[in-house]
Amino acid sequence: MVTEAGAAELAALKADDDDLRAIRDAWDELERVVEAQQGIGAKDDFTFHLAVARASKNQFFVIALSFMEEQVVFSMNLPLVKTLERQRLVQREHHDIFEAIRARDSVCAGQAMKSHLGNALERMFGDE
Numbered sequence: 001m002v003t004e005a006g007a008a009e010l011a012a013l014k015a016d017d018d019d020l021r022a023i024r025d026a027w028d029e030l031e032r033v034v035e036a037q038q039g040i041g042a043k044d045d046f047t048f049h050l051a052v053a054r055a056s057k058n059q060f061f062v063i064a065l066s067f068m069e070e071q072v073v074f075s076m077n078l079p080l081v082k083t084l085e086r087q088r089l090v091q092r093e094h095h096d097i098f099e100a101i102r103a104r105d106s107v108c109a110g111q112a113m114k115s116h117l118g119n120a121l122e123r124m125f126g127d128e
Helices: 002-014 017-035 042-055 059-076 084-102 106-125
Strands: none
Touching: 002 017, 002 042, 002 059, 002 084, 002 106, 017 042, 017 084, 042 059, 042 084, 084 106
């Protein structure tokens, strides 16, 4: 959570147009997967998070997240209830992160990422 929130905060300050396009493209691809109901899009979800890390221009965040890829994708693919409504909720959270980065609001970007990851933990291990 600390790594990804830090990456989002820094991305809001450092992202260039290509980075914003990469984050948006990753979001768009995940949106296509969700709307077509073609599974949960774990790899596409990870691609979004990696694009945020790359936009931070800090190799530590990119490397740290890359090392977590296998476990993160595995966790996303656990046989939990993944309704279309839940996937759309996750996409709204991703969109909030992107919009904060695009607005160059580092505080909001970090908070949006923390909220998203906290919600993900709750969705995975909470009472839902």
